[in-house]
Amino acid sequence: MKQLTKLSNFFIFGIALALFLIIQPQQKFSLKLSSMLTGEDKKFYKLTEQFSYVNTFLVATKGLSKEDLKKLVKIKKELLANPLIKENKRLNNKFFQDYKNKYKFYLNELNYKSASEVNTKEKLQSLYNSLISSTFYVNINKQDPLSIIKQNKNPKIKTKNGHLVLANYGYLSVFTLGVKADEKSRIKIYDEIHKILDKYEDIKYFTPIFFYVENSKVIQGDVQNIIAASMVLLGILYILILRNIYLFINVATTLATSVIAGQIVITFIYTDVSIIALAFSTAITSVSIDYMFHHYLHNHYNKRKRFNMSVFYGFLTTISAFTIISFIDFPLIRQISIFTIVSLTVAYIHFAFIYPHLGIKHKEPYIQENYKTPFSFSSAKIIFFSTMVIIISIFSLKFDFNIKNLDYKNTKLINTEAFFKSNLSQKKQAAILISSRNINNLIENAKLVKQIDPTATVSLANLLSAVEYIEKQNNIHRFDFEKLKTDINIYAKEVGFKDGYFDNAYSNKLLYPVYANYTVKQIKEFGIDIVKDKDNYITYALVSYDKLDEVLALDFTTSAQAKVLFENSLKRVNTDLILYGSLTLIFIIIILALVTKKRFLKAFTYIAFPASLIILYGIFVPLNIMHIFMAFVIMAIGIDYGIYMNEPKLSHNTTLAIIYSLISTFAGFGVLIISNINSLYSIAITAIIGILGILFLLLFQKRSKKRITK
Amino acid sequence: MKILFIFLAFCISMIADVKFSETKYLSALDIQTFKYGSMNIQKESFTITYTKPAKEIITYLEDKLTLQNASNEIKEYTYEEHPKLEYFGLLLKSIINNSYENLDNMFEIKSQKDKKTLNAKSSISGTIDYLEVLYKNKQLSQIIFYMINKDTITIETIN
Secondary structure (H helix, E strand, C coil), X not given: CHHHHHCHHHHHHHHHHHHHHHHCHHHHEECCHHHHCCHHHHHHHHHHCCCHHHHEEEEEEEECCHHHHHXXXXXXXXXXXXXXXXXXXXXXXXXXXXXXXXXXHHHCCECCCCHHHCCHHHHHHHHHHHHHHCCCCCCCCCCCCCCCECCCCCCCCCEECCEEEECCXXXXXXXXXXXXXXXXXXXXXXXXXXXHHCCCCCEEEECXXXXXXXXXXXXXXXXXXXXXXXXXXXXXXXXXXXXXXXXXXXXXXXXXXXXXXXXXXXXXXXXCEEHHHHHHHHHHHHHHHHHHHHHHHCCCCCCCCCCCHHHHHHHHHHHHHHHHHCCCCCHHHHHHHHHHHHHHHHHHHHHHHHHHHCCCCCCCCCCCCCCCCCCCECHHHHXXXXXXXXXXXXXXCCECCCHHHHCECCHHHHHHHHHHHHHCCCCCEEEEEEEECCHHHHHHHHHHHHHHCCCCECHHHHCCCHHHHHHHHHHHHHHCHHHHHHHHHHHHHHHCCCCCCCCCCCCHHHHCCCCCCCCHHHHHHCCCCCEEECCEXXXXXXXXXXXXXXXXXXXXXXXXXXXXXXXXXXXXHHHHHHHHHHHHHHHHHHHXXXXXXXXXXXXXXXXXXXXXXXXXXXXXXXXXXXXHHHHHHXXXXXXXXXXXXXXXXXXXXXXXXXXXXXXXXXXXXHHHHHCCEHHHHHHHHHHHHHHHHHHHHHHHECCCCCCECC | CHHHHHXXXXXXXXXXXXXXXXXXXXXXXXXXEEXXXXXXXXXXXXXXXXXXXXXXXXXXXXXXXXXECCCCCEEEEECCCCHHHHHHHHHHHHHHCCCHHHXXXXXXXXXXXXXXXXXXXXXXXXXXXXXXXXXXXXXXXXXXXXXXXXXXXXXXXXX
């Protein structure tokens, strides 16, 4: 039985591992940035991913020589051999051309208001003369031979040798990628494109899909490296500190169990868990080992001792702090908090209740003597310094609410995108979504946006709305095309045109087409972005920044810029963050006051001093949500130390336990600094500042006179 | 030897004129018009010189074309303002040079033994229906433009 108890830690791990293999929680970890968004913002972000610009793929070959064009044509052929890559038909869309032809008298302005303004004979004579004498070919529009319809100016598209040209760089081809918005499909097309294009030199190519694939690859690699580095570093550290292989194996097993438990619980609650939470989870194990150090160094595992209340208080306050923080309705914070609560609880139960029965032998720590420092500061001085720093810094703090900045910054792709944008002379425009309950109203809304900002790109505004249709039809009635047709019949033959040549001019089919009953499918065939989201129809538009506020003031528009969506998500939790953050702080202070009583001031320095240093850092670098979150975590850790330092007879082993756990926390969180992902980097830098602050207190804060070495 | 060959090839290309006759059927008037002239491709330009019935010279340049009439008056047309004017020159130049890849954006090209059929894509389908390019003994012999409004333009090379 005793032997079985000794192995209980491994039995529990076995059960956890079996559950892990059955449930496979790791598959639910998401690399997508959208897993950090909430509610409407998450919905809008996902909607923007469905629009065609995401699947637009640009390829440019350098140079404008014949050889360069040949190269582009060869590339095109190779790319188009892939069934998922199609030529972009936006400029050449047959369906849209047919639609524009059908409603040409409705979609264009007319040069005259009525038939009486038109000198038919003169116009026909002029047409005849140009047919006979023009050097260039004269194309007679048989439907509108008298040019009643005002010709729209051609869009300025640079071409050379009939091909699109990208400013002075070279030839350009535009494709559409027919891929689903899932990671697997995107990775597949990414690999296939690179397989074709990597062998060519002097070309540039870009599609927004590359961002999803490359960023995912980097994040995944980054998280794997961090977890591996963190595990190796902590492993070495624990072996060196503990000098007890049996204990080390047990600790490693317990920490693995706690991480697995956290993963299973969090993926049970959420279908979409940010991988950032997974990276954080390994780091948080370095906090839970704290509980082991205190029990072990105070001989709880080799001697029968009373329940360690200090560690329990420390654990309880940390868990309570995370519970309060988890009320903040921001997925990443909530996920990390829940993960931490589960992971810490599992680890605490192990270290407090199971380990005393494992038969772990105690080995003396390296240092037996108390260290002495040449100088020290009183608690009052430290509190005074911290308060002053907080008061001075708080007004100069800068914040960064753009969560996109928490993501990996893919500079190479950002530059390629900027290269295409600048060479296509694209103005800086903001993406918005326009919505309505029915398609007709959506077209009206799109036209209203276009009216406010005539430079806006609103594809849907090119369609005829029902109101416009009725209005234009009345104009056509008033125009008296019958008179025009009679005049043509009289004069055409007189001028010299073939008999009956203009029979189809200004036909009723053209003048009175039936109004189009638009469907989502039909509009998509026109190459125009539209999606149906429950009862709403939504389209996409690009608006110039100087008109953006005016456009967004309309009740049917929403910003679709990722930056704004993320900011919105954050601003929505801003009050939550302040409320629950303050509550956590108050709670921590109350607990600290209750536990430490007369020694409160000294214990409080463990919260105030690290916090002041983090706030000081905020003057130089804009603080993002992960800095703020980690600041609360540091305070929660700080309170542990505050409580441990409260022991009336502060033993040498307590100080040692704190220093060991600080080193391990430093290794756990500090390793995140190697990350290319800004959110993990932010966690690391905050942790490092906070831990250095606590270490400073341990070394340089004036101690109680009454001390014992064991 | 190689340099001499390149030099000769360069000289030939500089002086190579393609003489042609142009027959235009205008369905609106149900008449045919005839023109005669030559085409000349140079590195930076493409020139069509009509000699009959009147002397006219069209020179296609990088971003514009010039039209010189019998009285030697010269008019300029930029492609940016008159994009359709570029197509005719580009078409002829590409067909004469046998560089059909230039036309890939505007036409679907079908090749038979002595004939190529170029079906217009939607960007120019409002004007041109299709083109036929005929070869005799692998030499270009005829280019026939079939327009949407039933006009035809036949360009026949003259040896």
